[in-house]
Amino acid sequence: MFQVLRLKMKQEGRRIVFSIPGETDYLIQIRSLISTVASEVGLAEEELYKIETAVDEACANVIEHAYEGEEGSKPIQICLEVTPSRLIISVKDYGRTFNPGTINPPDLSKFIKEKRDGGLGLFLLQSLMDEINYTSDPRGYNELTLIKYLKPQ
Amino acid sequence: MFQVLRLKMKQEGRRIVFSIPGETDYLIQIRSLISTVASEVGLAEEELYKIETAVDEACANVIEHAYEGEEGSKPIQICLEVTPSRLIISVKDYGRTFNPGTINPPDLSKFIKEKRDGGLGLFLLQSLMDEINYTSDPRGYNELTLIKYLKPQ
Amino acid sequence: MQKLRISTEVVGPHKDIVKIKVSGFLDAHTVPEMEEVVQSLIEKGLYKMIVDLEELSYISSAGLGVFMSVIGDVRDNRGDIILIRIPPKIFKVFDLLGFTEIFTTLNQEEEAILAFTKE
Amino acid sequence: MQKLRISTEVVGPHKDIVKIKVSGFLDAHTVPEMEEVVQSLIEKGLYKMIVDLEELSYISSAGLGVFMSVIGDVRDNRGDIILIRIPPKIFKVFDLLGFTEIFTTLNQEEEAILAFTKE
Ligand SMILES: Nc1ncnc2c1ncn2[C@@H]1O[C@H](COP(=O)(O)OP(=O)(O)O)[C@@H](O)[C@H]1O
Ligand SMILES: Nc1ncnc2c1ncn2[C@@H]1O[C@H](COP(=O)(O)OP(=O)(O)O)[C@@H](O)[C@H]1O
DSSP states (O other): OHHHHHHHHHHTTOEEEEEEESSGGGHHHHHHHHHHHHHTTTOOHHHHHHHHHHHHHHHHHIIIIISTTOOSSOEEEEEEEEOSSEEEEEEEESSOOOOOOOOOOOOHHHHHHTTOSOOOHHHHHHHHSSEEEEEEETTTEEEEEEEEEOOOO | OHHHHHHHHHHTTOEEEEEEESSGGGHHHHHHHHHHHHHTTTOOHHHHHHHHHHHHHHHHHIIIIISTTOOSSOEEEEEEEEOSSEEEEEEEESSOOOOOOOOOOOOHHHHHHTTOSOOOHHHHHHHHSSEEEEEEETTTEEEEEEEEEOOOO | OOSEEEEEEEESTTSOEEEEEEEEEESTTTHHHHHHHHHHHHHTTOOEEEEEOTTEEEEOHHHHHHHHHHHHHHHHTTOEEEEESOOHHHHHHHHHTTHHHHSEEESOHHHHHHHHHHO | OOSEEEEEEEESTTSOEEEEEEEEEESTTTHHHHHHHHHHHHHTTOOEEEEEOTTEEEEOHHHHHHHHHHHHHHHHTTOEEEEESOOHHHHHHHHHTTHHHHSEEESOHHHHHHHHHHO
């Protein structure tokens, strides 16, 4: 069945898209939704958890940085696409653009000295996925694409 | 927490929107997604099951009738909105329009005599929800709105 | 995860009753599988059916349609479709549509076998 | 369903250790609750903390940030934060970010109490 779903999604470009309010209240729902859809692809529990976490980090960043904590009106759009070899999840925001540059492992000793309470998200997100890619579209949105390779079945 | 979620969704017009391929393969996912979102509203298990079923019937009708079984390209868009007194779910399609008229209880004896295998969906859907409403928009889509009253908390 | 599983087994003192065990989701997507099973039994002249729904997690109106479309034929051939062990939330759907008045619903396989044997 | 639950309890032979039991989801939404609990312990001069994560279902980087931001202060005051009973999938996240090298992670509350008592 997973095979069939995967092939169908691929062949005719099928996508599942959610649009969710850009607020931290909804992160718990975003994780459930991702897990619901991704579990159909036949991924193991452990992989699902990684994907949930990566998407959660991406959305938390949108809310905190792209939308700078402004309450409410702007949505986050999440799109899922499956090909026989990849699960592709894109997180689109309509806020501030940034340049992720090269994402290095956090220097924990330094962070602890500086009493930082953040700065771990992008590295975690990158570590949990196989590929990530950030683009900014002149039409006014940014898109972070998260890719997980699927084992051929 | 439900209270807060409800109020927030209401106050600033928050909505959760999904777009899902219009094929029966995805019905199982649609039900899970609806249940994931609706469970946050604090509805009892039994009510959740009714809402899942109603949305499933609405989407199955879109696939079978509005899209007349044509495979694939057209999506179904589902929108959830919560106010303090209502859960409002709309199912939007981009296919054939129809006139639901008055929906009467099926005459089972007659259906059995005629060996019918369908004709139960709209009545079931209507029985499971508190209000339903179908509109066709000249811009090329139809929308079936399903409403469940929420008990004040 | 498989969406629908159906298994059939011949039961009863005369081995002329078929128990159909259905688990998972019986929706517009999986309904053709259910139809196929029921049709193949009818083709074999097996009209005494016990449908065990204990492990059914979901039924849509299309699922009910399968039973509606064949019950006439089945009864015309001195058979019946007896539904057993219907989970409460699924029972409600049967009930809302009037199926509980037309179909026999029982709790135990033994009761259903007895109902067929007595006739 | 509550998203995050935190309870604290004073433990150990000298009643100077606080066990913080965390269950549910520690994400960007609930992190302020966790911060508040940890800050109020620090204000009371309670620097010996055992954080029991057995029932934690989810942690995001913001959750880890709470521990990162206070561990310096806590250790400067002859205290520590010992993480116990970390579920495997959550342990992986701690590990990926290098937290397992900086924090003491143990399986049992007793071991953690012992670690504080020996010092
Ligand atoms: N979606 C985003 N939009 C704008 N800026 C971002 C976004 N994601 C990350 N950033 C920037 O990159 C920095 C590092 O992000 P991250 O590693 O997730 O740590 P944190 O979010 O805890 O600061 C952030 O502080 C922010 O300046
Ligand atoms: N979304 C829809 N678009 C177009 N026609 C519809 C739609 N929903 C229902 N219909 C029409 O109404 C009839 C009754 O629908 P229903 O009670 O669900 O039974 P069934 O779908 O099993 O025929 C259908 O046969 C179809 O002609």
